[in-house]
Amino acid sequence: MSEQIYDVVIIGGGIGGLMAAYRLRKNNPDCKIAITERGDVLEKRICIAGKEKSCAHCKICHITSGFAGAGAFSDGKFNLGTAYGGTLGEELGEDKANKFINEVDKILNEYCTSGEPVVYKSNDELRLKCLQNNLRLLDMNVKHLGTDNNYLTMQNLIEAIGKSGTDLFHFYNCKSVDKEGDVYNLNYDNGITLKARHIIIATGRGGAGFVADFCKDFGVKVRSNHIDIGVRVEMKDIIWREFSSKIYEPKILYKTKTFEDRCRMFCFNQGGLVSAENNRGIITANGHSFAQADKKTDNCNFAILSSIRFTEPFNQPTEYAENISRLANMIGNGNVLVQRFGDLIRGRRTNDHRLAQNTVTPTLKATAGDISLVLPHRILTNIIETIYALDKVAPGTANDDTLLYGCESKYYSIRPEFNEKFEITDGVYIVGDGSGICRGLSQSGAMGIYVADCING
Ligand SMILES: Cc1cc2nc3c(=O)[nH]c(=O)nc-3n(C[C@H](O)[C@H](O)[C@H](O)COP(=O)(O)OP(=O)(O)OC[C@H]3O[C@@H](n4cnc5c(N)ncnc54)[C@H](O)[C@@H]3O)c2cc1C
Numbered sequence: 098m099s100e101q102i103y104d105v106v107i108i109g110g111g112i113g114g115l116m117a118a119y120r121l122r123k124n125n126p127d128c129k130i131a132i133t134e135r136g137d138v139l140e141k142r143i144c145i146a147g148k149e150k151s152c153a154h155c156k157i158c159h160i161t162s163g164f165a166g167a168g169a170f171s172d173g174k175f176n177l178g179t180a181y182g183g184t185l186g187e188e189l190g191e192d193k194a195n196k197f198i199n200e201v202d203k204i205l206n207e208y209c210t211s212g213e214p215v216v217y218k219s220n221d222e223l224r225l226k227c228l229q230n231n232l233r234l235l236d237m238n239v240k241h242l243g244t245d246n247n248y249l250t251m252q253n254l255i256e257a258i259g260k261s262g263t264d265l266f267h268f269y270n271c272k273s274v275d276k277e278g279d280v281y282n283l284n285y286d287n288g289i290t291l292k293a294r295h296i297i298i299a300t301g302r303g304g305a306g307f308v309a310d311f312c313k314d315f316g317v318k319v320r321s322n323h324i325d326i327g328v329r330v331e332m333k334d335i336i337w338r339e340f341s342s343k344i345y346e347p348k349i350l351y352k353t354k355t356f357e358d359r360c361r362m363f364c365f366n367q368g369g370l371v372s373a374e375n376n377r378g379i380i381t382a383n384g385h386s387f388a389q390a391d392k393k394t395d396n397c398n399f400a401i402l403s404s405i406r407f408t409e410p411f412n413q414p415t416e417y418a419e420n421i422s423r424l425a426n427m428i429g430n431g432n433v434l435v436q437r438f439g440d441l442i443r444g445r446r447t448n449d450h451r452l453a454q455n456t457v458t459p460t461l462k463a464t465a466g467d468i469s470l471v472l473p474h475r476i477l478t479n480i481i482e483t484i485y486a487l488d489k490v491a492p493g494t495a496n497d498d499t500l501l502y503g504c505e506s507k508y509y510s511i512r513p514e515f516n517e518k519f520e521i522t523d524g525v526y527i528v529g530d531g532s533g534i535c536r537g538l539s540q541s542g543a544m545g546i547y548v549a550d551c552i553n554g
């Protein structure tokens with residue numbers, strides 16, 4: 098195996114890598130392709146964290162790593178446009194970006210065998226209501242598969258890719274890459290080296306360290322990106338039903354009064370569950386929901402994140418976000434913290450007694466505590482102001498019993514320099530969340546298809 102030279106090795110088995118592999122094969126049936134994934138096969142990815150059990154600190158997080166990537170247990174919301182979820186529209190031009198997003202949608206339709214997904218259309222009435230309250234509703238058509246349908250669709254797609262002759266390797270964590278002539282050696286921590294003429298780096302957000310090392314080794318210039326830090330918010334589902342029944346996922350921007358910072362409400366999960374994810378040993382909050390009615394909860398959840406773009410000389414935004422989350426884990430005894438909004442604004446911690454009496458039952462076992470001991474003043478102020486602003490369009494959001502889980506963060510700190518093919522050095526391409534361009538399934542998948550066409554279209 099180690100003597101074979103692949104035409105393309107893809108590092109990372111999330112949607113970016115899968116779409117690239119799918120398209121490479123369509124373009125060229127004889128192409129020698131491998132996908133190497135540091136996590137497990139999809140069927141063996143099981144996370145025990147939930148209402149009863151807290152995060153088990155698995156060495157490789159099953160929520161974010163493994164075939165189907167970070168999107169495996171996601172809600173399966175596919176944005177049918179470029180209004181949010183990344184800046185692919187700016188990079189490729191709107192028409193081209195939309196063309197590739199539509200192609201992702203077509204491929205997913207082919208493998209979505211468990212029912213017709215719902216498409217939610219944009220809504221003028223809600224957009225106006227938000228505008229009248231200083232809020233900007235980001236609106237576009239969204240296709241919702243739900244966690245269960247999304248999982249089956251990914252399973253079918255991966256099976257088809259494997260059957261088409263592409264090698265699928267799990268527990269292949271790429272540690273380093275070196276080059277001999279025009280062939281790259283990809284060195285994995287299981288001791289195996291694969292050889293390839295082209296590489297597609299599709300390592301997602303979790304692969305930020307790998308991308309940083311690669312760029313350093315190959316002299317690729319990088320620039321800092323912004324980070325988003327905040328909390329996952331959970332409340333009774335009925336509070337946001339006017340929005341979720343019409344547009345499914347409200348994504349709302351707010352410019353805060355005190356600092357004039359940008360805060361965003363996003364990743365809304367109707368009838369959903371708050372989840373924990375393990376990013377390099379740091380446990381952070383996230384959320385998802387199932388499409389099936391019998392798996393729905395009484396709650397909804399969403400993220401409220403405050404955006405920060407650091408300026409010179411500081412250039413370690415990811416480490417900054419990680420350290421804040423680490424502090425939450427320290428106070429939370431290795432877990433995320435949960436606090437009632439009423440306790441937060443009264444300046445007291447939430448304890449188990451108050452949590453047990455709360456009308457909103459937490460869907461994640463987190464440690465009752467005080468997030469004001471973790472989040473910097475500016476970020477906390479932004480979050481509190483955003484909650485009050487959202488309360489004007491969805492009254493009840495700022496209830497005492499609303500739960501805040503800390504922390505949640507999204508970082509896209511490293512953005513390698515690339516050419517118009519997303520090639521960062523000769524024969525090496527980057528796609529998906531790890532490129533610093535995307536923040537969602539459809540744009541990550543679209544980048545995968547685009548790069549495949551650049552390689553052998
Ligand atoms: C809980 C949750 C819910 C979400 N819900 C939605 C949603 O509803 N809609 C939406 O649009 N987006 C959603 N997202 C975001 C979406 O999942 C990501 O934008 C998308 O998965 C990015 O795709 P990707 O292929 O770039 O990276 P990923 O999906 O992160 O895949 C990268 C893969 O690379 C692997 N990897 C990393 N480093 C290495 C290495 N060195 N060697 C080998 N393999 C490596 C990782 O294990 C991972 O499997 C959600 C994310 C989460 C975590």
